[in-house]
Amino acid sequence: xxxxxxxxxxxxxxxxxxxxxxxxxxxxxxxxxxxxxxxxxxxxxxxxxxxxxxxxxxxxxxxxxxxxxxxxxxxxxxxxxxxxxxxxxxxxxxxxxxxxxxxxxxxxxxxxxxxxxxxxxxxxxxxxxxxxxxxxxxxxxxxxxxxxxxxxxxxxxxxxxxxxxxxxxxxxxxxxxxxxxxxxxxxxxxxxxxxxxxxxxxxxxxxxxxxxxxxxxxxxxxxxxxxxxxxxxxxxxxxxxxxxxxxxxxxxxxxxxxxxxxxxxxxxxxxxxxxxxxxxxxxxxxxxxxxxxxxxxxxxxxxxxxxxxxxx
Amino acid sequence: xxxxxxxxxxxxxxxxxxxxxxxxxxxxxxxxxxxxxxxxxxxxxxxxxxxxxxxxxxxxxxxxxxxxxxxxxxxxxxxxxxxxxxxxxxxxxxxxxxxxxxxxxxxxxxxxxxxxxxxxxxxxxxxxxxxxxxxxxxxxxxxxxxxxxxxxxxxxxxxxxxxxxxxxxxxxxxxxxxxxxxxxxxxxxxxxxxxxxxxxxxxxxxxxxxxxxxxxxxxxxxxxxxxxxxxxxxxxxxxxxxxxxxxxxxxxxxxxxxxxxxxxxxxxxxxxxxxxxxxxxxxxxxxxxxxxxxxxxxxxxxxxxxxxxxxx
Numbered sequence: 001x002x003x004x005x006x007x008x009x010x011x012x013x014x015x016x017x018x019x020x021x022x023x024x025x026x027x028x029x030x031x032x033x034x035x036x037x038x039x040x041x042x043x044x045x046x047x048x049x050x051x052x053x054x055x056x057x058x059x060x061x062x063x064x065x066x067x068x069x070x071x072x073x074x075x076x077x078x079x080x081x082x083x084x085x086x087x088x089x090x091x092x093x094x095x096x097x098x099x100x101x102x103x104x105x106x107x108x109x110x111x112x113x114x115x116x117x118x119x120x121x122x123x124x125x126x127x128x129x130x131x132x133x134x135x136x137x138x139x140x141x142x143x144x145x146x147x148x149x150x151x152x153x154x155x156x157x158x159x160x161x162x163x164x165x166x167x168x169x170x171x172x173x174x175x176x177x178x179x180x181x182x183x184x185x186x187x188x189x190x191x192x193x194x195x196x197x198x199x200x201x202x203x204x205x206x207x208x209x210x211x212x213x214x215x216x217x218x219x220x221x222x223x224x225x226x227x228x229x230x231x232x233x234x235x236x237x238x239x240x241x242x243x244x245x246x247x248x249x250x251x252x253x254x255x256x257x258x259x260x261x262x263x264x265x266x267x268x269x270x271x272x273x274x275x276x277x278x279x280x281x282x283x284x285x286x287x288x289x290x291x292x293x294x295x296x297x298x299x300x301x302x303x304x305x306x307x308x309x310x311x312x
Numbered sequence: 313x314x315x316x317x318x319x320x321x322x323x324x325x326x327x328x329x330x331x332x333x334x335x336x337x338x339x340x341x342x343x344x345x346x347x348x349x350x351x352x353x354x355x356x357x358x359x360x361x362x363x364x365x366x367x368x369x370x371x372x373x374x375x376x377x378x379x380x381x382x383x384x385x386x387x388x389x390x391x392x393x394x395x396x397x398x399x400x401x402x403x404x405x406x407x408x409x410x411x412x413x414x415x416x417x418x419x420x421x422x423x424x425x426x427x428x429x430x431x432x433x434x435x436x437x438x439x440x441x442x443x444x445x446x447x448x449x450x451x452x453x454x455x456x457x458x459x460x461x462x463x464x465x466x467x468x469x470x471x472x473x474x475x476x477x478x479x480x481x482x483x484x485x486x487x488x489x490x491x492x493x494x495x496x497x498x499x500x501x502x503x504x505x506x507x508x509x510x511x512x513x514x515x516x517x518x519x520x521x522x523x524x525x526x527x528x529x530x531x532x533x534x535x536x537x538x539x540x541x542x543x544x545x546x547x548x549x550x551x552x553x554x555x556x557x558x559x560x561x562x563x564x565x566x567x568x569x570x571x572x573x574x575x576x577x578x579x580x581x582x583x584x585x586x587x588x589x590x591x592x593x594x595x596x597x598x599x600x601x602x603x604x605x606x607x608x609x610x611x612x613x614x615x616x617x618x619x620x621x622x623x624x
Contacts, residue, residue, distance in 0.1 A: 021333055023355070042581040043335070262618065269354045269614035271581040302581035306574065306623040 002152065003190035006159055009152045013055045016088050019160050020044050025267040032283060034290045037168075038264075039161040042272045042302025046112060049300050050081035050144065053153030053179055057142045058082075058089050060149045066091050068138035073119075073126035075101040076229060077301055078144035083114025094139055096129045098122075104305065145177030146235025155183025161296050162191040169293040172279040174300055175199035175208045175249060176230035178238035184298065185245035199242075199249040200282030202257060207233045208242070209249045226310055227257055229275035229301065250282035257281050258310050264299070265311075271302045274310070314464065315502035318471055321464045325367045328400050331472050332356050337579040344595060346602045349480075350576075351473040354584045354614025358424065361612050362393035362456065365465030365491055369454045370394075370401050372461045378403050380450035385431075385438035387413040388541060389613055390456035395426025406451055408441045410434075416617065457489030458547025467495025473608050474503040481605040484591040486612055487511035487520045487561060488542035490550035496610065497557035508559040512594030514569060519545045520554070521561045538622055539569055541587035541613065562594035569593050570622050576611070577623075583614045586622070 020043045029036055041049040058070060069092030072082050079095045086093035095114040097106060098121035109116055119129040134141050143150065157180070158171055171188055175181045181199050188195040201209050204225040210218040217239055223231040234242065252260075261277035264270065276299040283295060332355045341348055353361040370382060381404030384394050391407045398405035407426040409418060410433035421428055431441040446453050455462065469492070470483055483500055487493045493511050500507040513521050516537040522530040529551055535543040546554065564572075573589035576582065588611040595607060 047581060265583055265618055269352075269359060269583040271577055271583060306577055306621070309618070309621065309623075311618040311621075 002186045005152050006155055006187060006190060009056050010156045010159055012059050013052060013153060013156065016045070016055045016085065017052055018044055020157070022161065022164055023268050023270065027267050028263060031263070032287050032290070034287065034293050034295055036283070036295045036297060037161070037165055038268060039157055039296060039298045040270060041157055042270055042276070042299050046077070046080045046084045047301055047303045048077040048081065049154055049157050049180055049298070050077040051085060052156050053147075053150035053183070054078065054081035054085040054142070055088070056153030057147060057149040058085050058091055061140055065140050068140070069094060070142050071096065071130050071133040071137070071139040072142050072144060073097070073130045074144055075105050077303055079105070079114065080108050080112055080303070082142060083109050083112035087113035092139070094133045094137065096126055096133065098126060108303070143235070145179030145232065146237045148237055151179050151183045151238055151241070152186070153183070154180045155187040157298055158184040158187030159191050161298070162187060162195065165294065165296060167193055167294055168195050168296045170196050170198055170247070170290065171296040171298065172198050172200060172283050173298045174227070174230055174275045174278040175201045176275065177232035178208065178234040178242055180298065180300060181246065182238035182241040185241055189245060196247040197245065198247050198282060200278040201249050201251050202227050202230060202278060203251045203253055205231050206251050209251055211239065212243065212246070212249060225257070226254060227273070227275040227278050229273055230278065250285055252278055252281040252285055256285060260284060262311055270299070271304055272299050273301045273304055276300045314498045317464050318467055318499060318502060321368050322468045322471055324371050325364055325465060325468065328357070328367045328397065329364055330356055332469070334473065334476055335580050335582065340575060340579050343575070344599050344602070346599065346605050346607055348595070348607045348609060349473070349477055350580060351469055351608060351610045352582060353469055354582055354588070354611050358389070358392045358396045359613055359615045360389040360393065361466055361469050361492060361610070362389045363397060364468050365462035365495070366390065366393035366397040366454070367400070368465030369459060369461040370397050370403055373452055377452050380452070381406060382454050383408065383442050383445040383449070383451040384454050384456065385409070385442045386456055387417050389615055391417070391426065392420050392424055392615070394454060395421050395424035399425035404451070406445045406449065408438050408445065410438060420615070455547065457491030457544065458549045460549055463491050463494045463550055463553070464498070465495070466492045467499040469610055470496040470499030471503050473610070474499060474507065477606065477608060479505055479606055480507050480608045482508050482510055482559070482602065483608040483610065484510050484512060484595050485610045486539065486542055486587045486590040487513045488587065489544035490520065490546040490554055492610065492612060493558065494550035494553040497553055501557060509557065510559045510594060511561040512590040513561050513563050514539050514542060514590060515563045515565055517543050518563050521563055523551065524555065524558070524561060537569070538566060539585070539587040539590050541585055542590065562597055564590055564593040564597055568597060572596060574623055582611070583616055584611050585613045585616055588612045
């Protein structure tokens with residue numbers, strides 16, 4: 001299921017995204033005792049894989065719906081992705097952001113042409129404000145990760161990676177809202193050669209890990225992690241895909257995230273978010289299990305505040 | 313002159329280097345009002361273009377000389393490049409470093425297999441110690457930039473760039489010891505289509521700018537710049553090539569370097585040295601002159617101390 005969908009989604013969004021480069025580092029391979037390739041979605045348009053899902057979700061709308069625009073609530077990469085994807089497709093994007101969102105993120109959304117609607121910094125206010133826009137403007141609400149069109153869009157990163165490296169044994173991805181991991185599971189199933197998907201998750205926000213154990217969607221009481229992109233929880237669309245298809249989730253400490261992030265910056269010479277480093281940290285934590293395997297890692301994004309890096 | 317040499321040098325070093333990727337950014341193009349491609353030598357082996365020249369210089373030695381090893385004095389990228397190139401070719405590398413060199417640089421040289429000889433932190437001590445190694449070990453001294461084999465090696469970066477983008481109007485490079493700019497001038501002359509080379513240099517170390525005016529090699533009284541790679545001066549081998557072939561040198565302030573560096577990190581999502589940003593800063597400073605031109609910029613290296621970045 002979904003093989004043909006992934007092929008069609010990919011064809012559909014190709015004019016609007018980059019087929020991002022794949023990098024590797026001899027030294028990281030030596031440290032890991034295995035052979036690693038990094039799919040660099042930090043080089044994706046607007047700097048993150050979210051551009052894929054956002055583009056697909058908008059293209060899938062009817063002409064009539066497109067005319068009325070799209071709305072989401074996010075202060076992260078999906079807000080920027082939806083703004084840019086909408087602009088590329090000539091669609092209006094309304095972005096509900098909490099008043100607490102940093103100016104730099106507001107500027108980024110504005111820069112990509114999104115219209116910002118500020119609300120109180122609570123989930124309730126965000127949802128209510130988005131609902132209001134849906135009603136007053138007729139805009140279609142798009143969820144950052146719990147939407148099948150978004151999930152299939154995110155899956156095209158793994159599909160591209162497997163087209164270049166068809167014999168990967170494993171793909172490691174960070175687990176946040178579940179869109180990327182669910183999409184990657186579908187890509188690995190249909191385009192891999194017995195390729196398994198492993199999730200990395202910070203101990204501090206290990207809702208997906210706990211969800212797999214309890215069999216229902218768990219949430220986080222606190223979200224004290226440097227991996228900001230991973231604070232969200234799974235949804236009813238992506239959870240069943242993850243339950244069925246994921247090999248396992250490996251949890252990592254904040255220190256392990258920082259060390260892996262430094263390794264990526266120092267050795268791959270790329271700017272990436274802490275969230276991406278979670279996937280490498282998960283591999284390194286259990287590297288004994290992957291000796292001489294072929295591993296892919298998805299570097300999910302590169303939108304970082306360079307004035308507050310965790311390296312000093 | 314040198315066209316056939318560049319072709320042969322490139323063939324010779326190809327197995328030991330990466331043909332590095334070329335990146336671009338729509339937003340940087342908008343800011344510059346022109347079309348820019350960045351040749352990413354920060355992704356080169358050991359993280360800088362110096363790997364090219366070091367590899368060529370060692371390969372060019374006779375079997376007899378190779379057996380006795382090579383020596384240089386450097387605490388920068390050339391020390392690491394010579395160590396790694398020598399190791400790849402089964403040659404011994406002696407690296408003379410001042411006692412003041414940071415531990416991280418010593419570790420990097422050791423990591424690549426170079427043998428470090430510590431001396432007092434003066435140019436005289438460095439030269440005397442290198443001379444001693446030449447005599448006691450029979451090792452061949454290799455200069456980081458004022459050596460025709462090194463210059464031709466560095467020129468292969470521009471050659472690769474022009475093979476991918478044959479119609480560049482200009483290539484901007486940072487000017488330090490003169491090896492990269494001289495090599496790029498030769499590459500542009502023989503592989504470009506009326507492609508001109510422009511140097512970027514910090515006001516704080518504008519020795520090359522002044523050398524072009526005075527007609528003789530000038531030095532810097534002080535070297536107060538964040539672009540550490542550019543503190544060195546030209547030499548008698550590269551200066552005539554630069555004099556004859558460079559379009560001009562544009563000087564930039566420390567603030568302009570920082571701003572360009574931030575732009576590269578934020579928008580290209582790559583880790584690069586301040587020295588690389590000097591080339592972009594030079595272009596942006598005079599962007600009115602390059603409207604709608606096709607421009608290449610060589611990102612020279614990515615070996616940065618991530619704990620002391622100039623962004624905060």
